[in-house]
Amino acid sequence: MLSRTHFIYISACVAAFSPSCLLSFSVAAMQVTEAFKHAFLKQMLLGFQASAVSTNSMGIQERKNAIKLSADVAMAVFRGSRKWTRGLIAGLSEKQQNRSFLQLILGEQYERRLMKPCYSSWKIPRCRTIVRRSLRVCCRRQKKKKNQSGVLARTLVEKRTQQLKRLVPGGESMDGLSLLDETLDYVLSLRAQVDLMQSLLTTVESSKLRSHSKRTLTERKASYVGK
């Protein structure tokens, strides 16, 4: 049963997250769609339910990890089947403590996602030429190109490509075009995730302020009445 305080609290939050609010942040955050917001929030809620043992036993670090995990899973689940989302789920599964959580949230999808074969290894011979060609495209854009620096530039590119592969989940098995493509998609999703979490934070913060000020107002009123 909701108490009156809860009711005020909640309606204030809904008002804060109203369509006008959504409009302003959807303009700023190009990728945040209504569908993503719903899927994300749903996952967060599932995350809460899945990870809550008892109200007091969760330390702040555990809560933070649970929130982060829920957010990452929400991002991956919404985006659907991509190399990086499979890589992300696989990476999260490597930690023992995450597995039951993932199982709970993803259900039978969990096994399917992990088992889906990655075809990118078949493409590696062709992708090497693509990497070379994309390097040429980038190099052509430079007005001045010295021959001696060519070798250095190529080594630098290879080194940086390795770095990128480590940053994008599942990147180690990607090459050439698919790496670029997955990177693009991953960056867009990350931005949407950040925007959503930011707006959730703002909503919770502002609702706390509102309920706090309402409480002090009530107290002040009560003290006047008493006089």
Add this chain to the structure above:
Amino acid sequence: MSGRGSRITDEEINELVSKLQSLLPESRRRNTGRVSASKLLKETCSYIKSLHREVDDLSDRLSGLMVTMDSNSPQAEIIRSLLRS
């Protein structure tokens, strides 16, 4: 990319590279057309790292505010009501 023809054009690669470049925060300042592959990769890597840091920071702050992960907490109620709206 499964399903496509075997020929990937320079144009497609060009397009991907431009799209990626336009996502990066400094792209507006720079004169487009002058980017080098290594610079593009370096900026992409640092951008992804900064996004990761932001997610981490936001998770920290959210966990500070959401004192309990209980399904009955006010915060969970907020989320449920947002879902219903």
